[in-house]
Amino acid sequence: MNEIYKIVFMGAPGSGKTTCIASLSEVPPISTDVPCTDDLMAMKDTTTVALDYGELRLDGDNGRLLLYGLPGQSRFSYMFEVVRTGLFGAILLVDASSEDAIDGLSETLETYRDDLKAIPIVVAINKSDGSSHALGLRCQQELHAHGLVAPVMTLDARRREDVVQVFEVLLTLLEFGFDHVKMGRTA
Amino acid sequence: MDVQTRPLSIACPNFGIEEKGALRSILGLLKPYLGHPWVVSDAGPFDVCFVNVDNPDDAATTLDVASRVVRCALRPKQHPKGTIHRPLRPHEVLAVLSDVTKQLKGSESDDRPHQGGHWGFRLRGWPLDFAKWPKPWWRVLACIARETHSIAQIAERTGLPAKYVEACIERLLAAQLVERLACTPAGVAAGSSLKQKWSALASRFLEKFGLAR
């Protein structure tokens, strides 16, 4: 076996994509941060507008899990081509500290609806620092409005065990929800 | 059994034994007025769920996405419209159950399995606190998130005992997070090659992260 599997973390700048990938990856993660607009720069020091990349190796053979981080906005949708083949899951990051958190999720669901319907997805609320119940409900409403039923959970992207738990949920979805359906939009 | 003949059933997942007893007595009192038998039941499927919103433990998740839930509170005025008093008052219970009976009988044609069919379940939304649920229940959630399956089918697909699956479904029914639909028996693709592939992959990753299966 020499199989390649991919999962993608999607979310607005600052939502925690780089942090998630860094906490899982076994190779030094690559962040192709490029300078972006001033108001985004004001939000944090480095802001990913392009792509994050990391890797996990499977013992025993050459199987690899490729971890990608992509911005969720529709204007970057061409980048999704990079991950579509071999993709088995998406983690949609929602930054609880951002006022536009729900709008960002909504745009991602709108843009990638067909792709997201065909694979396991988890909505992960990051930076909630406390109660995120109301935001969780709003996320569920957004999912519902887009014809999706998916788990919504909270995590602290800086804690590896949190990221692993999200990954575990994704695997459960794969194993028990996609056990006889072909995955992928065109597959 | 259809709505015309079977007794309708009330869940009260976070009521104490005494409160359940009180509700049973009220149902006895109301029998001549209800026009349909109602029972307090511990086993689903349920037709309506009474929730004690003063007991914060279970209440939050049960309420949020719910539709046919009756909120019960010591001070109903401090809660959303439709909340009734605790301790329960017969006239309020009568009003609530009469409404539900009417709704159920109205939608009865959609609410009955076809000849030779059985009840299937389909997830409407994930509980917001599912991460705190027993992990084997995650499998049940995953299994019915995209498709409708009967208890037996879910048990077979998840490898869990039917009783265990039932307990999860009851919890979901009480929270109105699952839809009960008529479904025709279908072959279960247990042991399909895809299933084996994902299962093996999941095991390898979980092992890698030091998580037992």
Ligand SMILES: Nc1nc2c(ncn2[C@@H]2O[C@H](COP(=O)(O)OP(=O)(O)O)[C@@H](O)[C@H]2O)c(=O)[nH]1
């Ligand atoms: N308080 C808090 N900060 C976080 C959390 N996750 C990530 N961060 C911080 O938020 C900033 C942006 O995260 P980053 O992963 O770069 O977001 P990206 O733009 O989506 O790649 C970084 O400074 C992280 O250290 C979290 O759960 N809580």
Ligand SMILES: [Mg+2]
């Ligand atoms: Mg980044």
